[in-house]
Amino acid sequence: MMQEGHLKTLASIYGIATEYRNIRGERIQVPQKTLVALLRAMGVEDFSPEGLHEAIALARAKKSTFDFVIRVLRKRTERLRVPPSFVGGEARISNERGEVVFRSRVTSPVLSVLLPPECPWGYYNLTIASSNGELSSLLILSPVKAYLPPERIWGIHGALFALATERNQGIGDLRDLRDLQDLVVRAGGRFLGLLPLHLMPKDGPQGTSPYSASSRRLFDPIYLPLDEVLSLFPELSLSIPPDPNPSENLINYELIWREKDRFLRKVFQHFFEKRTETFAALWREFQNFLDREKDRVIWASLYQAIASEAGPDWRKWPVPFRERNEKALRDFFQAREQDVLYFAFLEWLMDRFLERITEKHRILCFDIPVGCAPSGIESWLCRERLVFNFTVGAPPDDFSPEGQNWGFHPFSPWKIRENHYADFIALLRDNMRFARFVRLDHIMGLKRLFWIPEGGKPSEGTYVQYPFRELLAILTLESTRHEVILLGEDLGTVPRFLRSALRRSSILSTRVFYFEREGSSPRHPQEYPPKSYATLNTHDMPPLLAFLEGKDVLLRKDLGIFTPEQAAVLLEDRKHFLEECLKKLQEWGFLQEDNSTPQALLFALCRFLAATPSRVVSVSLDDLLESTTQVNLPGTVEEYPNWRYRLPVRWEKLRERLTHLATIFSPKGGRTEYVQNL
Structure with missing residues (x-):
């Protein structure tokens, strides 16, 4: 018979929580079957009393040896x-x-x-x-603190894919990004936050979440601006495909990529054929890129070329490809060299355009997801360090009553340590090349992740500990080396010590106005911590106009996520919160009593953000352009068109809004005045 005490002792040695507290502070006991499954994933096989006793001794010896493998020096x-x-x-x-x-x-x-x-x-x-x-x-x-310049920074954030402009092919691209960056810089902003631009699977009309990328070390060529690509090859006579569905409000990733891919293959064919004649200089640049980035790009290009023939899921490939057999891959490359180089060409173009966008102004904030798609490139290359019979998510809470399952597999904390964190270091470096800021999604994952048994419910999961001190040291080291400011997404159930550690390390805590409240009243702006990133909302929340109308609650009720009774309680709470917001914004001098229109409220809230001591403040592009559509509805997959909505961009209106933001956030026109009033 299995001894529960020994089982829990063994679990604790491996960093597996046998109980945890939920968002309401209630103690949740982890099912025994979950502990057994997790220990099996760690290599434990014998769960008899004798086997557990021996496993405990081996685990302690292994942990003692591991303590010497990595050392942090301050x-x-x-x-x-x-x-x-x-x-x-x-x-x-x-x-x-x-x-x-x-x-x-x-x-x-x-x-x-x-x-x-x-x-x-x-x-x-x-x-x-x-x-x-x-x-x-x-x-x-490693230094104790991450890079953090003394000046206060303001800007905007949004989804590049959502930008609906007259010149793109149905999805925002790098030309749109450059134009948007120019507007922000001219207004005086120095922050432009983006949802992840990483390479995504595109084998369906709905695409996939940017937080479940095929590889977090590669950028997606769907963002290539075809007009600017063609300008590199002026003698090539090609018609740029139009937006395949200009009247559609939703992005069809599969259709858009099919048209772009067809165009880009013709460009590459011409480039490859004329590489030693017309394009000798460009070809040398391409070759230099491959020499410099071969470890990152060649493997990924091989994967994509194989996927074109064997399917998009490496787990279903023939064994030699699935297991990365050296001879099989070498033979494939020799037989399909041009096909492989095409995908490397796409990454070179993305690298080239991003370098030119950021060479003059470094204001971009890149977002690093906590995991990768199970069927993608990163999973294929790192499979020895992934635990495939578990997925990552979040326990049930008020935001998602059933909990969340994010669908990707966790990295083994023991195996990433054995590998000297090579994957994590490479991930940071590749994302810091063009960024001034890096946002780490679910930064609690540096300390612990919520593992869910494959096929199980979030309520059957538990937390697994990660080597936080070492991962944090790598973060602050790479931040200092690259002079990149770190933002941590620390929303939800966050251990108190974690926020203290982030503050000591100069990693900015995320503070969202919707959540920063005391009862039904908004928290005073001066109570926001100086080392924080302050904003009204995120991509997982409704834009301001939708928030005012309770559209997010009504949508969840319509989809069956909330019962009518739950929705009624939440709508009543929202009503009281908004009433208190209006009262406090007027009391604090941010809003005139006779003007509570949505636009007036937006700028009043911007004045509120300006009065916080937060080091970085940002307003969403959706709010500036008066969108009522939520980018992502957590807890849904097919029930809601996540990551697909299009945001019509009216450049003149956006320019006016940014000019107004500058008067609010500039030291003379905004923050100082409102702080004095408070």
């Missing part, structure tokens, strides 16, 4: 504990170029490390050689 002088069997050996530390920067005999179980002052923040390899063998450790010399 200063250049540190004392590191060494396994006793390596006392008497020689220790040496080398930098990322392989140069030895420290040598010492290990004379006791505590090694005193003294790195030269010129050693920069970075990654160092510690090796101890003795008669008992060789022991290696990755040292992460």
